[in-house]
Amino acid sequence: MALNIMHVDMDAFYAAVEQMDNPELKGKPVIVGGISNRGVVSTASYEARKYGVHSAMPIAEAKRLCPHGIFLPGRHERYSEVSRQIFAILYQYTPIVEKVSIDEAFLDLTGCSRLFGNSIQIGRRIKADIYNKFGLTASIGLASNKFLAKLASDMEKPDGFFVIEEKDIDRILEPLDVGKIWGVGKRTAEILKSKGIDTIGRLKTLTIEELETLLGKNGVRLYYLSRGIDNRRVEVNNPVKSISHEETFAEDISDRNLILASLLRMSIKVSRRLRKAGLVGNTIEVKIRYGDFTTYTRSISISVGTNQTDIIYQKAIYLLEKNKLLNRPIRLLGVGVSNLSPEGPEQLSLFENNLKMEKLAKTIDLIRDKFGETSVIRARNLDDFKSR
Numbered sequence: 201m202a203l204n205i206m207h208v209d210m211d212a213f214y215a216a217v218e219q220m221d222n223p224e225l226k227g228k229p230v231i232v233g234g235i236s237n238r239g240v241v242s243t244a245s246y247e248a249r250k251y252g253v254h255s256a257m258p259i260a261e262a263k264r265l266c267p268h269g270i271f272l273p274g275r276h277e278r279y280s281e282v283s284r285q286i287f288a289i290l291y292q293y294t295p296i297v298e299k300v301s302i303d304e305a306f307l308d309l310t311g312c313s314r315l316f317g318n319s320i321q322i323g324r325r326i327k328a329d330i331y332n333k334f335g336l337t338a339s340i341g342l343a344s345n346k347f348l349a350k351l352a353s354d355m356e357k358p359d360g361f362f363v364i365e366e367k368d369i370d371r372i373l374e375p376l377d378v379g380k381i382w383g384v385g386k387r388t389a390e391i392l393k394s395k396g397i398d399t400i401g402r403l404k405t406l407t408i409e410e411l412e413t414l415l416g417k418n419g420v421r422l423y424y425l426s427r428g429i430d431n432r433r434v435e436v437n438n439p440v441k442s443i444s445h446e447e448t449f450a451e452d453i454s455d456r457n458l459i460l461a462s463l464l465r466m467s468i469k470v471s472r473r474l475r476k477a478g479l480v481g482n483t484i485e486v487k488i489r490y491g492d493f494t495t496y497t498r499s500i501s502i503s504v505g506t507n508q509t510d511i512i513y514q515k516a517i518y519l520l521e522k523n524k525l526l527n528r529p530i531r532l533l534g535v536g537v538s539n540l541s542p543e544g545p546e547q548l549s550l551f552e553n554n555l556k557m558e559k560l561a562k563t564i565d566l567i568r569d570k571f572g573e574t575s576v577i578r579a580r581n582l583d584d585f586k587s588r
Contacts, residue, residue, distance in 0.1 A: 213303035295477035374401030444536025452529035480505030481537035489532035
C-alpha cells in the first residue's frame with residue numbers, strides 16, 4: 201500500500217497568522233473570534249489551549265478560563281490571502297489537491313516521486329516551505345488513504361509529521377476512542393458507548409451486519425474505517441489556477457548562460473506538471489527578484505494554450521529581454537503558466553512538426569519518470585546539472 205495520500209493541517213491557523221503579523225503576540229494566549237461575549241472562538245493559539253480554550257467555545261467561557269488572553273476579531277481577508285499562498289505551495293508538488301477548508305487539504309502524491317522524492321521527503325519539503333515563507337507550522341499526516349492520513353495529521357500536533365504504514369494500522373487504531381473515527385459525532389458515539397464500544401478495537405469486534413442493524417449505512421462505513429479501509433479519492437474541488445516554479449539562488453547571478461539554463465530547467469518542470477495534470481495554459485509569466493528584493497513579474501498571453509517546454513521557455517526569454525530584466529544580478533527567477541484549461545483536441549497543432557514535438561515531449565516524460573530527471577538532458581542544461 202503506497203503512502204500517496206497526505207493531509208496537511210495548519211496549526212491554530214487564524215491565531216498563528218495574527219502572531220506572524222504581530223511578533224509581540226508570539227508566545228502569548230491569542231484567541232480569535234471577537235471581543236463580544238456573544239461571539240464564539242474561531243481559533244485559539246496553543247498557549248491559550250493550555251487553559252482549556254478551544255474552537256466553537258463561547259467567548260464568555262474563554263474569558264473565564266483565560267482572563268489574561270488576547271482577544272482579537274477575525275481578519276478573514278488576511279487569512280484567505282495567506283491561505284492562497286499556502287495552497288500555491290501545495291500545488292507546486294501536485295495538481296491533485298482537495299481543499300477541505302481555508303487551512304486544511306488532502307494531496308494525492310501518486311506519480312510525484314520522480315520530481316520531488318518519495319512522499320516522506322515531499323512532506324518534509326512542504327513543511328519547510330511553509331515555515332520558511334511564513335514562520336507558520338503545519339501538521340502533516342501520510343498514509344494510504346484519506347481517513348488514515350487525516351488521523352495521522354492529528355497524532356503529533358502542533359508541527360507534527362506522522363506516517364501510518366500498513367503494518368501499523370491495527371496497532372495505532374485499536375486503542376483510539378471511537379470518536380476519533382471521521383464522521384462519528386456525539387450522538388453516534390453515545391450509541392456505541394452505550395453498547396460498551398468505546399475504542400476502535402472494540403468496534404472491530406462487531407460484524408458488518410451488527411453495525412448496520414445498529415447504525416444503518418453509517419454502521420457499514422464504520423466497519424471499514426475501523427479496519428483502516430477508505431476508498432474515497434482525493435477530489436480536486438478547486439481548479440488549479442496556475443502552475444509555476446521559482447528558485448532563489450545561493451548567490452546573485454548575472455551570467456546570462458546560467459540564467460537561461462536555469463530558466464530552461466524550470467520550464468521543463470512546469471511543462472511536465474502541466475502534462476501530468478492534462479492541462480494547457482494561455483498565459484506565460486516570468487518573475488525576477490534582485491539583490492535589493494525589488495521584484496518584477498511580466499506576462500504574455502498566447503492564442504492557443506500550451507504545455508510544451510520550448511514554447512514556455514521561448515516566451516519567457518522574450519519577456520526577460522523585452523522588459524530588460526537581465527541588466528543586473530538576479531536573486532530569484534521563476535516561470536509560470538496560468539489561464540489554464542483541460543488539454544483537448546482543440547489544442548492540437550495543425551502542423552505535423554509540432555505534433556511530433558508534442559509526442560516527443562510525452563515520450564521524454566515517460567523516460568524521466570522511469571529512469572530519473574537526469575536520464576534525458578538538453579545540451580544547454582549539461583553544465584547546469586553538473587554544477588547542482
